[in-house]
Amino acid sequence: MSAGNSTQAVHFGNTQLPEEQRETLRKAKKLEWITIAFLAVTVALVYLVLGNSQAMKAAWIEDMLSFLPPIAFLVAARVIRKPPTEQHPYGYHRAIGIAHLVAAVALLVMGTYLLVDSALGLITAEHPTIGGVELFGRTIWLGWLMIGVMLLIAAPPVFIGHAKMKLAEKLHDKVLYADADMNKADWMTAVAAAIGVAGIGIGWWWADSAAALVISASIANDGVKNLRGAVSDLMDARARTYDNAAPHPLLERIDDFLGNTGWVGEAKSRIRDEGHVFHVESFVVPREGSTPTAEDLELLREDCVDLDWKIQDMVIVLVPELPEEFLPGVETGGED
C-alpha cells in the first residue's frame, strides 16, 4: 500500500511485473484510494440532502455501490501477490475474477430493485414532497441544495474514470476497467438526479421517478455488463482485451512466434485469462524429421515468456498432430 516498496520487485503470483506495470499498479492503487475518499465525501453530502426524492435515493445507492469496485480492486491486488502454493498450484489470480463477480451481482440486484421501486412510484403517482430547509437562519427550498450537491459531485468522477481507464489497459485489469467505465458514466447519474429534482421544482411530480428509472436502468445495465464479463472470465472463455472488445492479440502472437521457430511445423495454443496474467497451453507439432530435445522445448518456453509480461505460466506440449479435442475449431492437417 505504501509507496515505500515500489522500489522492490512486485509480483503477481510468480509473475514479476515489469517497470511500467509496477508503476501503473502503484498509480491505480492511488487512484482507487482517491476514489474511495471522494465517494465517502459524496455519500455523506448526498445523504444530508436526500429528502423524499427517489432519484436522489437511486443516485445515493449508486454512490454506495461505487465503493465495491475500488475495494474489490485493492483487496484483489493484495491477494494475487501471493505465489502459488501446494493448495493453489495456479496461484491466486482468480481473486480478481471473484471480486468482479461479487461487484457485478451487487450492481444487478440493486439496479433491479431500484428499477421496480421507481416504476411503482411512477405507477402509483407518488408526489415527492420536498419542503424547506434552514440554512444560515434562512428557510430555502431543499431542492436547491439537492441540485447544487448533485452538480458539484458530477464532474470529478469523470476525470478519475479517464485516468483509470488508461491504467486498466496497461495492467490488463477488468475490474479496474469496469470501475473506470462506471466512473466515466457517473456524471449522467448526478445530472439525471438534478434534473429530476428540478422537475419536481416546476411541478412535474413524475420527473423524479422518471429520473430514478433512468439511473436504476444504468445501474442494472452496469450489473449485466459486468456479470457477463466476470462469468465469461471465470468460465475460461477465450482471452479478450481489457475492455472485452476483441480477442486478445497475444494468442495470435504466441502461435505466430511458435510457428516461426525452426523445428516447429505447426503450433496452436489455448489461453486462460487469470485476471492479469495468462495461463498458456501450447501444442507443438515438430517439423518432419526434426527431433527437439527437452532443452529445445525449455528454450522455446522461455522465449515465449519473454514476449509479454502476462505470459509466465506456460506449458508446451509436444504432439504428433494438433489435438482437436483440446483445440476446438482447429482444422487437423493444417491449412498451410
Next chain:
Amino acid sequence: MLAVAPLLAGCGVSMPADPNGTLQEITGGTLQVGVTAAAGEEGDWVQLQPGAEPAGIEPDLVRGFAASREATVEWTGGTEHELVDDLEHGELDLVIGGFGADTPWTKHAGMTLPYMETKDERGKTVKHVMLTPLGENAFLLALDKYLQAQELQS
C-alpha cells in the same frame, strides 16, 4: 445551480411549484384545515370545544399563516385517519394535531420542518410538525417559511 436560479426566475417559473396548485388556491381563498384534539402536559397543541373555534398553539399558527396569505380558515374535525385520508384526496390543505416528526403518516402526507421542540415524559425530544398534501411543495415551502419565522419558545 446559482446560474440556473435567476434563469428560471426570469422565465417566470417559480421554484418549487405545486402540481395541484394548492398555494395559489388558498391565497386570498380558503384554507381547509383538519384538526384533531391534542393537548398534553407539554403544550396545548390543539384544543377543541363544541361551538368554539379550535384553540391552542397550532390553530394560532394556522390562523397567522392564513392571515399572511389573506385566506379564511375552514376547520374540519375528525380522527387522524379520516383527516389524513382527506388530505391525500385533496379535500384538506393542512392537518394539525400535535404531530411529531416521527409520525407514521409520512407515506400519506408531507411534513413541515419542525417548528418547535419539546421533551415528552420519557425525556425523548419531540419535534413538532404539521401535515401537508404530498408533493405540494410551493405550499409546503410557504408554510415552512412562515413557521420558521415565528419565535416559538418551548
